[in-house]
Amino acid sequence: MEYWTIFLLIVISVISIHYLFKNLNFFKRHNIIHLSPIPILGSVISFTFRRMSFFDFILKIYNFNLNAKYVGFYVMMTPILMIRDPELIKNILIKNFESFPNRNGFTELNDLLxxxxxxxxxxxxxxNVRTLLSPSFTCSKMKMMFTLMSECAKDFMKSILPTNKxxxxxxxxxxxxxxDVxxxxxxxxxxDSMKDPTNKFYIYGKELSNFGGIKFFILAAFPRLGQILNIKFVNHNVSQFFKNVMKTTIATRDAEQIKRPDMLQLMMDIRGKEGQRELEIDDMTAQALIFYIGGFETNSNTMCFAAHEIAANPEIQTKLQQEIDNVLQESNGEVSYEVINRLEYLDAVINETLRLYPATMVLxxxxxxxxxLPPALPNEKPFIMKKxxxxxxxxxxxxxxEKYYDNPDKFDPERFLNNKMHNSSSYxxxxxxxxxxxxxxxxxxEIKVLLFNLLARCELKPSVKTMSPMKFSKDFVIMPEDGFWLNIQRRKSIHPILESTILNN
Known part of the structure; x- marks a missing residue:
């Protein structure tokens, strides 16, 4: 009896070990260059235990072999290929989109939103949803939203001025x-969140922006785990708040026959149309919520990095303010959608910010x-990816x-002037x-409107709390360890026409 018990335990152990480590031999079996994994945690132990920032973790994998078109690594037990070659990236994201149409996503979670x-x-x-929502972001809709953004920027500036705080x-x-935007x-x-920072949108927005980190990282790799454990990214109070807002807004618009050029209106307008599936309240709430989460966190981070670099580079700030002053002078103080889109250097500053500090570090x-896939290295065999x-x-x-950008760690907006760098597959x-x-x-x-209004009236300078050089936090998002801190001071000299325009706004 003891013999068969021991034998059975050995068999079970062997099967368990085989099942557990089968995936960890995936790249070795296919002769693909890869980072060596450790059991359970794969290649991400340094990031998982916060010994390394996600920023440095991505660079570590990317630089593992500088000649390879792709390298393998493991997120926990899941084998993943990091694609390093821009032409291959273009093939995957554009030319062969039908072979790679989806993200891993969270379709298996119990979280409807x-x-x-x-x-x-x-x-x-x-x-279907993409086709439905795309008209929300056309140029004509952006012109309409420009006015709403400008009103938010004016409220923002009223609270910021006078400064020297x-x-x-x-x-x-x-x-x-x-x-607010x-x-x-x-x-x-x-x-107006500057005046009322306790409004529920702002409170819940901060809560939603903290849903990421390790939980997001693990559940992205193991979505079924979230289903089994019934893990939800959005707690009941938050999801109910946004559902109630959606219901109330729809009811008000229907009752008062209000029409607005926004995402919600487009979702409302398909109701009753032949051949189109009417979106339920959960569908509408989900689309508006992901738009809210993405804009709340990523856009404010981009503004922070842009402001940091502008403050750290006075010559860039001066050039920006000269461009803003000139366009205000030429337009006699009238700021329109067309006027703000003529600011080429401001565009270049934002593009360079997004190069150095992209909101999404990996796709x-x-x-x-x-x-x-073609061979990762010369004289190797192609690799067949499976579903x-x-x-x-x-x-x-x-x-x-540095293969794609000269002096890549330098903040240099000039690289985005008079060229097509921003249309390149390496950007x-x-x-x-x-x-x-x-x-x-x-x-x-949204970023242009804010920086335009801020730099027309103020100067940004490093403060005693400004981190330089910047050290990134050991988290899933790209953020400095000690946050973003600057001095905001009112500009000393503003042309009279600009002074009256700015103050009256």
Missing amino acids: FKKNLFSLHGEKWR GSVNMKDVFSKYTN IVTCAYGIKI ERMCEKTFE GMLVWIPVLAIHRD MPFGLGPRMCIANRFSML
């Missing part, structure tokens, strides 16, 4: 502005059809590769192809 949003949707469901927490003030543009509700795609395999596109690392802060960020125009405009 995450399962149904545009980020997580797959296949035909994603295509010492060190200002830039993340705090910029997130209040982005909160998204709420007015997506939900049609006017708020993820899942293989849906058998796909042949279900994942690839990562290292946006951050490519943006900082993709909003992604590439059909699944690139649907709200990229909205994001750029």
